[in-house]
Amino acid sequence: MPDFRLIPSIERLRQLAQVRALETRFGTEATVIALRGAAAAVRSAIGGGDGSLSTDSLVTERIAVLTEAELSRVFRPSLEPVINATGVVIHTNLGRAPLADRATDRVALVARGYCSVEYDVGRGTRGRRDIHAEALLCRLTAAESAVVVNNNAAATLLVLAALASGREVIVSRGELVEIGGGFRVPDVMAQSGALLREVGTTNKTRAADYAAAISDRTALILRVHPSNFRIEGFTERPSLDVIVSVGRKFNIPVMEDLGSGYLRTASRSAVRPHSDPDQTSLKARSELDQRSVGV
Numbered sequence: 350m351p352d353f354r355l356i357p358s359i360e361r362l363r364q365l366a367q368v369r370a371l372e373t374r375f376g377t378e379a380t381v382i383a384l385r386g387a388a389a390a391v392r393s394a395i396g397g398g399d400g401s402l403s404t405d406s407l408v409t410e411r412i413a414v415l416t417e418a419e420l421s422r423v424f425r426p427s428l429e430p431v432i433n434a435t436g437v438v439i440h441t442n443l444g445r446a447p448l449a450d451r452a453t454d455r456v457a458l459v460a461r462g463y464c465s466v467e468y469d470v471g472r473g474t475r476g477r478r479d480i481h482a483e484a485l486l487c488r489l490t491a492a493e494s495a496v497v498v499n500n501n502a503a504a505t506l507l508v509l510a511a512l513a514s515g516r517e518v519i520v521s522r523g524e525l526v527e528i529g530g531g532f533r534v535p536d537v538m539a540q541s542g543a544l545l546r547e548v549g550t551t552n553k554t555r556a557a558d559y560a561a562a563i564s565d566r567t568a569l570i571l572r573v574h575p576s577n578f579r580i581e582g583f584t585e586r587p588s589l590d591v592i593v594s595v596g597r598k599f600n601i602p603v604m605e606d607l608g609s610g611y612l613r614t615a616s617r618s619a620v621r622p623h624s625d626p627d628q629t630s631l632k633a634r635s636e637l638d639q640r641s642v643g644v
Contacts, residue, residue, distance in 0.1 A: 351395045355408045359384050367413050375420045383423070387415035502532035505606050506541050512602065513568035514542035521554035522547045523580060524573035534573055534606075543568065553585040559595050569602045570595065 362368055362384050372380045391412050395402050402408050431443060439445050448456070469476035479496045486495035498504050509518065518538060525547070527533040538545050546567070548558040559570055572592055589605060596603040 351398075353392060353395060355395065355402065355405055356388055356392060356412070357405070357409055359388065362388070362409065362412060362416075365409070365413060368416065371417060371420055375424060379420060379423065380416065383416045383419040384412065386419060387412045390415055500530070500532075501606065502528065502530070502537050505534075506537050508604055509538055509541035509543045509571075512604070513544075516544060516568035517546040517562075517564070517566045518543045518568055519546045519548055519559055519562045519570045520573065521549045521558070521586070523549065523551050523554055523584075523586065524571075524575055526573060526575050526578065528576065538571075552580055552583055554587070555585060556587045556591050556595050559587075559592060560599070563595075563599045563601060567599075567601055569604050571604050571606065573606045 359381060363372070363381070368380065368384070371383075375383075391402060391408055394411075395408075402411060433440055433443050435443070465476070466481075467476055467478040468474075482497045483495045486492065486497075496507075498507065520534065520538075525534050535545055544566075546562050548554060548562045570592055572589060589603075593603050595601075
């Protein structure tokens with residue numbers, strides 16, 4: 350018959366030198382929770398006839414080992430360095446581009462203490478936390494204003510909510526994509542309050558399809574970069590400047606969701622080998638029409 354009396358009380362286990370060391374390292378609350386889980390696991394093992402748990406010392410040692418293993422697992426950082434051997438240099442799942450040494454040094458310097466995240470040092474008053482990258486982005490893209498958010502789906506949601514809530518947004522059927530993380534263009538649009546107006550077909554959408562769908566309910570035309578798949582063969586997709594021309598004709602703003610598109614400054618005029626020919630500089634895009642929005 351299993352002898353559960355071999356399992357010490359939690360308070361008795363806490364007196365062990367190795368457990369006291371764990372409390373110092375991980376805290377009392379977390380250590381007690383881990384002790385209870387380890388004691389329950391040992392109870393199950395004894396009940397299952399584990400012959401290696403026949404004495405007080407063996408039981409105590411097993412609980413201590415299980416406790417340390419559980420605490421190490423729980424407190425192990427989820428982010429850790431890896432080697433990128435995928436062949437994809439800018440890899441979404443691996444943190445995209447590594448930061449330069451100057452950037453990481455700056456992050457470390459600022460993160461060690463307090464910083465002006467939402468304080469205007471010059472004026473001595475509360476500031477805005479979205480200004481730190483705004484000036485750089487505006488200079489890079491020729492935008493009037495800019496803000497950084499967590500991902501491109503969030504950026505698209507904000508723009509749609511601001512410009513098209515309760516009104517129609519025209520999108521090609523071939524661009525109603527799902528990107529990594531389960532974000533779907535129709536779902537993002539619904540969350541923003543905008544109304545989806547599909548045009549064209551999966552493989553062919555023409556400028557005339559956009560023009561025919563425009564009405565007094567139209568808020569904007571949305572062009573989505575299908576960054577995670579490709580349709581080949583019998584296809585047609587108007588370029589951005591053609592869509593902007595349609596928007597200009599009907600006085601409808603055009604928004605482009607660049608997805609994981611390649612952001613280039615105007616000074617870098619050469620297109621990379623095998624890159625999307627539509628990935629021209631954002632400065633050039635903005636010069637096409639001030640009503641076009643690049644995300």
